[in-house]
Amino acid sequence: MSAAPRHLSRFAAAALALLGTASAGVLPDDRADLLIHSYKGGGIEIEGPSVLVRKKFGDHVSVAYNYYEDQITGHVDTYSGASVDVTSGASTYKEERKQHSLSVDLLQGKTTWSTGYIDSNEPDYKSKTAFATVSEDMFGDLTTVSFGVVRGWDKVYDKTTFKGDADRRNWQLGLSQILSRNLLLGLNFETSESEGFLNNPYRLVRFLSNDPTLARGYGTQPEAYPHTRTGNAGSAQLKYHLPGRGALDSSYRYFSDTWGIRAHTVQLGVAQPIFHNWLLDGHLRFYRQTHANFYSDLFPYADAQNFMARDRELATFKSLTIGAGASWQLPHPRFLQKNSVNVRLDRLRINYQDYRDLRFTTVGAGNEPLFTLDATVFQVFYSAWY
Amino acid sequence: MTKRSGLLLLAAAGAVALSACSPIEPWVKPYEREHLAEAVMSFSRDPVSTSYIDHVFESREGARGATGGVGGGCGCN
Amino acid sequence: MKRIVLPLCFLVMSAATLAASVDPLRTGASAPTFALQSNSGKPVALADLKGQIVLVNFWASWCGPCRKEMPILEQLNRQYRAKGVTLVGVNVEPDTAAAVDWLKATPVSFPILFDVDSKVSKLYQVEGMPNTVILDRTGKVRYIHRGYSAGAENEYLDQIRALIRE
Numbered sequence: 001m002s003a004a005p006r007h008l009s010r011f012a013a014a015a016l017a018l019l020g021t022a023s024a025g026v027l028p029d030d031r032a033d034l035l036i037h038s039y040k041g042g043g044i045e046i047e048g049p050s051v052l053v054r055k056k057f058g059d060h061v062s063v064a065y066n067y068y069e070d071q072i073t074g075h076v077d078t079y080s081g082a083s084v085d086v087t088s089g090a091s092t093y094k095e096e097r098k099q100h101s102l103s104v105d106l107l108q109g110k111t112t113w114s115t116g117y118i119d120s121n122e123p124d125y126k127s128k129t130a131f132a133t134v135s136e137d138m139f140g141d142l143t144t145v146s147f148g149v150v151r152g153w154d155k156v157y158d159k160t161t162f163k164g165d166a167d168r169r170n171w172q173l174g175l176s177q178i179l180s181r182n183l184l185l186g187l188n189f190e191t192s193e194s195e196g197f198l199n200n201p202y203r204l205v206r207f208l209s210n211d212p213t214l215a216r217g218y219g220t221q222p223e224a225y226p227h228t229r230t231g232n233a234g235s236a237q238l239k240y241h242l243p244g245r246g247a248l249d250s251s252y253r254y255f256s257d258t259w260g261i262r263a264h265t266v267q268l269g270v271a272q273p274i275f276h277n278w279l280l281d282g283h284l285r286f287y288r289q290t291h292a293n294f295y296s297d298l299f300p301y302a303d304a305q306n307f308m309a310r311d312r313e314l315a316t317f318k319s320l321t322i323g324a325g326a327s328w329q330l331p332h333p334r335f336l337q338k339n340s341v342n343v344r345l346d347r348l349r350i351n352y353q354d355y356r357d358l359r360f361t362t363v364g365a366g367n368e369p370l371f372t373l374d375a376t377v378f379q380v381f382y383s384a385w386y
Numbered sequence: 387m388t389k390r391s392g393l394l395l396l397a398a399a400g401a402v403a404l405s406a407c408s409p410i411e412p413w414v415k416p417y418e419r420e421h422l423a424e425a426v427m428s429f430s431r432d433p434v435s436t437s438y439i440d441h442v443f444e445s446r447e448g449a450r451g452a453t454g455g456v457g458g459g460c461g462c463n
Numbered sequence: 464m465k466r467i468v469l470p471l472c473f474l475v476m477s478a479a480t481l482a483a484s485v486d487p488l489r490t491g492a493s494a495p496t497f498a499l500q501s502n503s504g505k506p507v508a509l510a511d512l513k514g515q516i517v518l519v520n521f522w523a524s525w526c527g528p529c530r531k532e533m534p535i536l537e538q539l540n541r542q543y544r545a546k547g548v549t550l551v552g553v554n555v556e557p558d559t560a561a562a563v564d565w566l567k568a569t570p571v572s573f574p575i576l577f578d579v580d581s582k583v584s585k586l587y588q589v590e591g592m593p594n595t596v597i598l599d600r601t602g603k604v605r606y607i608h609r610g611y612s613a614g615a616e617n618e619y620l621d622q623i624r625a626l627i628r629e
Contacts, residue, residue, distance in 0.1 A: 018437035024456065024457070025461065025462075026459060026461075026462055026463060026527070029527070033434040035435060035438060037438050039442060050437075050438060052434045058613075059613050066434070135457075137457075137461070139412065140412025140414075141412070141416065142412050142413070142461075144456055144457030144458075146457075172451070172454060174454050174457075175457075176429070176456060176458055177457075178414050178457075178458060178461075180414060181418050181419070181420075181421055181422070182422075184422060184427060184429075184457075184458045186429060186454075186456075186457065186458075188451075188452040188453070188454050190451030190454075192450055192451050231449075231450060231451065232451075233450065233451035234452055235452040235453070239429070239458070241421040241424070241426070241427055245424075245426070246426065247424075247426035253452055253453070255449035255451070255452075257448070259448075261448040261449070263447065271426040273426065279425070287443070287447060287449075289447065289448050289449060313446060313447060313448055314448055323439075325435075327432075342432065342435070344439075346439065346442075350446070373446075377439065377442055379435055381432070381435060383432065383434075415584065415589065416591050416592045416594075417521065417523065417555035417581060417584040417592060418581065419525075419592075420523060420525050420556055420557070420558075423525040423526065424525070460525060460526050460592065461592070462527055462528045462529070462591070462592045462593070463528050463610035463611065
């Protein structure tokens with residue numbers, strides 16, 4: 001059983017970004033990367049490898065394969081809080097998720113066609129994704145326009161019992177524009193549609209209750225989600241090359257969906273090469289969102305609404321992430337063009353404004369302090385170009 | 387297909403149609419792209435790492451999408 | 464859709480005509496003359512190379528296809544130098560340090576000229592990197608190649624051989 005994040009469309013989206021990136025008139029470089037990733041926070045530890053291998057075949061085709069794994073260890077509150085989430089749970093759970101992705105890029109003149117497939121498996125969630133994108137350079141290669149479609153088919157299980165299908169459809173439109181020798185603009189727009197069993201089979205909502213048999217003043221019942229969700233995201237990103245060797249990065253994204261969530265994301269970053277073969281970078285990320293319209297931390301009574309959720313991903317919250325990375329280009333063996341060792345550390349803090357920490361059991365339902373998540377994300381990876 | 391995705395398709399078609407319009411004199415010449423070709427100006431310098439950190443956020447937040455980056459670069463060939 | 468595209472087209476076309484444009488580099492026309500500092504320390508002038516078949520290759524150390532092409536050009540140079548073919552590499556980078564570093568690792572035996580203020584690149588309307596222009600013995604532009612992909616050297620060889628036979 002699992003309190004791990006349920007919306008695997010996100011995993012697929014991230015894998016998409018991994019496989020389908022290139023400027024349109026040039027195939028991506030041949031490379032191999034080995035990443036060890038680690039997330040610790042909110043009572044959960046998730047670690048694992050991610051391996052990417054990309055190779056050109058001839059001058060027009062590039063193939064990439066990625067293997068990604070999550071080893072999840074969670075600590076669970078025995079009454080109803082799985083690391084603060086409300087589920088029915090044992091005290092510790094372990095879970096494993098494995099994902100394979102394959103993509104093929106085809107270059108014809110100034111146009112790149114890309115297609116791929118992603119398969120993700122964990123004991124109670126099976127996800128399959130197919131995608132296709134086309135991108136083209138135009139206007140003296142200063143502009144790149146890209147268009148993509150994504151289709152996903154997910155199967156959700158309650159342990160081994162099949163609960164339902166969740167299907168996904170995304171459309172993506174991207175434009176990048178070189179504004180000057182030192183300034184690059186990227187615009188992206190994406191519509192995502194999901195349909196089917198969109199909630200978590202283990203997660204519960206809570207409601208106030210005077211029932212004396214309920215020790216903490218609230219009862220629980222399974223969450224109930226709408227069967228469809230459509231979201232739209234639009235973002236703008238600017239990269240500016242500073243005098244010297246460094247660069248600044250800034251971006252803004254707005255998201256809104258049919259569940260009532262409105263979110264803003266702002267990112268700022270700076271990257272600076274130092275000495276002959278080091279690159280240091282730092283970044284800040286600000287995020288805030290409003291809650292889904294069927295979300296509540298504590299409903300007034302049982303069956304208060306047709307749709308009810310207590311998923312903290314749908315709550316109102318503000319988040320700040322501070323991160324830094326260092327990259328060292330080490331001397332390379334003759335069969336490689338270059339290689340590097342990289343480390344990245346991010347500290348993530350989420351301040352929930354309407355999600356309470358249920359590990360505080362003595363203060364009465366609805367009086368628990370608001371939950372704050374602190375997490376540390378660590379990455380170490382080796383990259384080689386051949 | 388929804389109205390929004392229809393609009394998206396139209397926008398993409400419009401961009402392609404525009405490109406067939408008339409050649410604009412590029413204001414950054416191919417031999418002036420030395421900064422744009424550098425790793426620090428790439429939208430996806432470390433795809434494995436970017437994809438992972440995007441996933442960390444997307445699985446804890448309600449928002450998803452529009453994180454992509456294609457374009458820029460050396461513009462060679 | 465037409466309501467948006469047509470006015471936009473008009474705007475774009477007006478902008479294009481207003482933008483300064485140079486006469487395109489035509490095959491059959493005399494190659495524009497230039498003189499640039501070279502990696503030997505002495506300036507090299509195109510006029511000095513009249514009587515030779517000249518292959519002018521515009522390249523940059525930051526350009527992947529350019530770097531791939533260099534060893535092939537080196538091979539070509541060694542093969543055809545004795546037959547009256549001169550290869551000239553024009554590096555287009557304002558800062559020559561990166562190119563000099565790269566040449567240390569991958570040296571070539573033909574002269575490398577440094578076009579630090581892009582005068583010659585503009586003169587030859589370099590569109591796309593790399594860019595190779597082949598001139599005949601009278602100094603006329605005969606062939607222009609934009610970009611480099613594997614196998615392009617066979618075209619260069621065919622064209623050079625044709626020029627040798629003239």
